[in-house]
Structure formats: C-alpha cells, structure tokens
Amino acid sequence: MLAEIITIGDELLIGQVVDTNSAWLGQVLSQNGITVKQITSVSDDQVHILQALAAAEERAELILITGGLGPTKDDITKQTLCTYFNTSLVFNTEVLADVEERFASFGKTVTPINRKQAEVPANCKVIRNKSGTAPGMWIDKGNKTFISMPGVPFEMKAMVTNSVIALIKEKFKLSFIYYKTVLTQGIGESDMAELIEKWEDSLAALNIKLAYLPSIGTLRLRLTTHGDNEAMLRELVTAKITELQALADNYIYGYEEMDGQKETLQHIVGQLLLESNQTLAIAESCTGGFVSHLITSIPGSSAYFKGGIITYANEIKTQELSIPAAIINQHGAVSSEVVELMAKEIKNKFKTDYAIATSGIAGPSGGSAEKPVGTIWIAIATQQQVITQKFLFGGTREQNIERTAQTALNMLRKHIVK
C-alpha cells in the first residue's frame, strides 16, 4: 500500500525546524508494510495545501498530514481540510471534554481560544490526543484515507503509536511484517559492517532487510521481513539473530521486539537493579549530570538510584569526595586515579551497591597533546572492586557527553549481569 506524508509549516521551509516527523513516520509506516511514496513540506498557505492534498490523493491511498493544528491564527489546516472536502467545522463535545480535562490538570479553565480546538471538520472521525489539545482527524474519501495530526513531535508520535496504526490495520489489509532490533554499544557502523559482512550477505536470499540505525554512542540493527506466515517469519529472524550473537556478542546489550517498548541502556540497567534489589550512586565530572539524567528519566528509578554528585570543579572533588588535591595535581582530574577514587568514595558515602564515575575532556577546548579532547575515564565500583577504563572518543562536546554516558551504563550493565 502507498502512503504520502504532507508536513505543513513555514518553519520547515525556512529551515528553522528540521522535519524529523517525516523520517519517524517513514520508519513506522515501512515497519507496518506501508510504502511511503513521497514526503511533501508546504507552507501555511491554503492554496498550496489544497494543491498538495490533491496531488497526494492522486498517487497514494493513505495521506498523513502533520502540523497547522494549533489554536493560533497562523494554523489553517482544519479550515483547509473543510475547503478540500467541501464541509464545515462542527463543535465536538468529546474533544472539548478532553481539552477541559487537560486544562483542569494544570488547575486552569479552558480559554475561548482553546475551545476552538474542539471544532473539527464535520466529515471526520476524531482521534483523541492525550498529550495535547489538538485532536487528530481521520477522514475517509472513497477508498482513500486522510489523517491529520499535530506537528508537535511527541503528540504526533503518541497518537500514531496508540491509535493511528491500529486504525489503519482495521481498514486496510496489510501483509504481515516482522522485525526485531538488536541493540549494540561500543562499535561504530562501519566496523560493525565489516565484522558481520558475510552474515549480512546471507540475509538477501531469506528476504530479510538489514538497517543500521546509529545514534551517538549506540548502534541498533533492525532485521525486517514480510510475508503471510507470521510464525515462519519469526523463526527465520530468530535463527539469523542467533548467528549474529556468535559474531557480535560482546557489543549486544539488548533486543527490541516489534510490539515492545524502546529499550535503552538506562531501561535495562534500571530493570537489572530493580530485580536484584540493588542501588546506585553516580559521581560525574565531564558528563555534568547527564548519566544521572538518563537513569532518572526512567519512571520508578527512585527505587534504585539514591543520588549523585556533580564534581565539576576540582575543589568540589576534594571537598565532596575527599579526593586529595595532591592526587589531582599529580595525575590531573582526567586520570585513572581520580575517576577510581570518585567511584569508590561516592559508593561508600551513599552506601550503594554500585557506583559510576566519569571524568574526561568533553571539549571543544581543554585538550592537550597528552590528553586530547575526547579523552574519557570511566570507573565502575562494585562490592568487590573498582574497575576503570580509558576511551578516546574525540568528537564534539555533545557526542563526547552522550558516548561517555552510554559507555558507562553499558559497563555497569556488564558488571551486573556477570
């Protein structure tokens, strides 16, 4: 089945916002057996939107539209849909109730301008928005379907994940797609490609597609196949993943099932700590709070995370974690000695089972010939020992912070599962 994506908003055309919605939608649709034919970004201009709708309708069966649903005057998608389908806006009490509930949760009452969020084209079926005030709209026109959604990424994503995909599957007969994602850490895209080259070559004959999905610090490998026999597809992919484990086991930290939640290292580490009833403290220098942020982004993390200290200045390392100034002077703050003490001291002070410590040169300045930007020390303290490891990432500040955090979490994970 063919789909097209239309994203609406001047901010996309002047490049103030990168259109990440389309890529995300493209991924989700392909994973569900729907081929995206074209992505079109147009301005907040009625004539232009009407043109784009007509062109997409000619080529595709499913047209997904994002953006232009805010309550402000520059947002004209709803009125334009009315013009396109020759209908008018009607007041939807169900949407109003959602908007009212949302405002009540902030201790506010709905303003007149926000009441307008409850107006929808008369020919649409409302898709409820649990993360914002603008409802989604499903409009059938013969065998074609138009779905209009908010442009705010997290609202759109929640709507697609929770409702839209199921609704599409109800209406259209899609061939069965099965995919599973292998999560790796500690190896880059091209090194992985070399490591698994022969294995990758063997996938084509089985009709399995491999996608490399790199992000800073981690690399996900998605195996996708489609057909009619669900059980056979699962078996095929599982067998190839077993082969992959033999090649890349040292880098694999987890798996994501098609219907499962997105697994991150902080999820997996959190789950391991929760199951073993153990606790964690974190001492951060170069990561400046980012490792703790990842850990505490998981609901319920207070069950295993006691807290942390961000010892950004050297004097704070001495004051809070009793690291002798002489050791810092002798070896530098970015050293095995300092990061080992950081981990050991915070573990003792916070009385936890594990501790993580980071110290490095995130950049862009602060590097030297001996310790260039991207030099990172990580320590993991357990009940038995403290291990430290050095890395040379050498990226941008953002990359160094992110890669350090991912690497530290994976080091801790390996120690817990050992």
Add this chain to the structure above:
Amino acid sequence: MLAEIITIGDELLIGQVVDTNSAWLGQVLSQNGITVKQITSVSDDQVHILQALAAAEERAELILITGGLGPTKDDITKQTLCTYFNTSLVFNTEVLADVEERFASFGKTVTPINRKQAEVPANCKVIRNKSGTAPGMWIDKGNKTFISMPGVPFEMKAMVTNSVIALIKEKFKLSFIYYKTVLTQGIGESDMAELIEKWEDSLAALNIKLAYLPSIGTLRLRLTTHGDNEAMLRELVTAKITELQALADNYIYGYEEMDGQKETLQHIVGQLLLESNQTLAIAESCTGGFVSHLITSIPGSSAYFKGGIITYANEIKTQELSIPAAIINQHGAVSSEVVELMAKEIKNKFKTDYAIATSGIAGPSGGSAEKPVGTIWIAIATQQQVITQKFLFGGTREQNIERTAQTALNMLRKHIVK
C-alpha cells in the same frame, strides 16, 4: 523569488535518514531573499522524479535537487535529467580532471565506475565539487533554473556556499528577507496568543508574518517580512518587537537574529554568569541531573558551574545537604521548606553566588490528591535571599523534567539581570 527543493533517495522515505539538507538549504535560501515554496522527497524512481520536476517547474523559478548522483546503479538523477530536458550525457574533461586529482590525492587512480562521474547532461553548466567526485549541474530552461547537487551534506553545503549562491545572485534580482525570533518562557502558545491578540492583528497590514514555535517549556515567536529596503524592514520588525516587549516582557528571555546562533536559556544564563564573574551550584531532586546537564552542555561552563548534588533519596537530602529528617517528614520532600533549604545549603557548601534547587513529582506515579503529578517546587538562592515558587505542570515525566529545568533557568536569569 520562489524556489523548490527536491531531495531524492529511498533512505529518506523509509526514514533511515532524516532530511537535514532541506532545512539547511531552506535557511540559506531565505537568508538570501528566496522563498522556499515546497520541499519534496521522492524515491530513486525515474517516473516519480520526472513528476516532481514538472510539478516544481510549474510553481517555482529555481529548483534545487539533491541526491542520486553517486556512481552506483541505484543513482539515476543524471539520466533522469537527460530524459526531462530531452538531451543526453556527454563526457566532461574538466570534471574528469577534478576526479583524477581527487583520486591522486589519496594515491589512487580513477576506476572505470568513477570515470562515469565525468558524464553530465549536454545542456548543463558544471558546478565543480571540491569535496567529492559528483559534480553539481546548473541547467537553464527559459527563465527557470534547475540545480542538481550531491546528497552528501558536506559536499552539497560546500557547493552552495562557495558557488551556487553567487551564481543565483548573478542571474536573479532577489528581494531581501528579514526575520527575528523572540524567545519566551513560562507561557503557553494559546495564552500568548490571547495576550498579544491585538498586536498580532496589526502585523498583517505591515506584511509581517508571525509564527509560534513551541517546544517543551519554551515558546519562540518568529516575525518575518520581505521587501527591497533592508533598513526599513529591520526598523519595522524592531518597532513591532518593542511593542511586544510592553505586552510580554515578563516572558521574554532573549532574541535570535537571522544570522545568529540558536539561543537557549542555558546559553543566556551561562553568558550572564561569565560576564559577571559569578558562580552556580545546583541541587536537584525531581530533575535528577537534567538542569546540571543543560548548564554543562555549554562549552566553557566550568568557568561558572562548580557542581551539584542530586539528592534523589530523602536520606541523601539529610546527609549531603543537612536537611533535618523532621522537616522532610513534616512537610514532605516536595515542599517550599525542603527546596528552600536545598538551595541555601548547596550555595553555602559549594561557596557560589547562586544556587538552583528543584523538588517535585515528575510522575507517572507518586502523586496524591494534595500533591498531584507535576507538582514542582523550585528555589533560587542569591547572596541576598532564597525565593521559592510552586508550579503545577501536570504533564508526562519527560515534560515535567524539561519544563522544571527551563523554568528554573529562567527564574535564575531573571534574578541575575535584576
């Protein structure tokens, strides 16, 4: 003048690659007075590319195309351009010389497949590529111009910056575009729209467009206008922004100029601390390290950020920040009393000029009737005083953490500028 961007490649449609080229081109073109009418992403499919070219030619004078110029079989842009313009490929010795020079610089000779990079449509003017082997191609058709460029971002960007913009200015007389963005925090999109309704209505007569650009915790307002008289456009927008200040001063934390960097609250707070030679410490509970992460994401933040403590468990609040257990028991960790002490204690302990403290219920669990999810206390300690403020955000865990951080940074900013 109107332009359109066509990006070619299956990887864009399945979402494996986010189309950042278009946003970058959109920025550069708008800054040069060219209005981007549409961005279209299509697959590596001849019929589809031909359709997209024809549609773009109808709407725009300038059509920029990226992608599909590699030497492998899946790249078909050059052959498709020949079909579209009813011409054929010819061998260009100048391009071959460039390719040969490039290969020589790696100590290699040109392979047969790479010799094909020197074949270009007979009707094109070659745009040399100094960062890769695929040349750019400039094709005039009456008063319309087509420019085909490589999809590799750094090759395309170098080509645009070094050659394409100058060539466009040679051929077309461009009108000037000016925009400026007002950064606000602490007010939502619809509340802002109500607050500035009359002011917004006055923009149309002046040919100024207003865009609302919300993200979690902040809202940016962009004013855009175009014409021939650059000085007058700047003056017009500046005058309207002065009027806006009178209405919304309490929410405005900064501005972004057209050619300036993206400004965030952590940039602005960092700059203020740096200029005044003052320091900061942070005590975080519900934000779990995220405020510190934002602060330390700025290069050079070690000049003003000494460090922080993440007092996630109550016992850590008592142990590290001397908050009496009795006070936590009496008022709860999410209370004015506790957050005030957190800010006061970390400021004294870390000997800084300012401190931020956060304590709240990020959710999704942990809420009660009295303190529902999204109840947040923030404290700012200065040399003179500690002020605390309560917020009821009531969003998801991610939203509550992000909004708390943005709000805390803005509270600190207001205190520093006072």
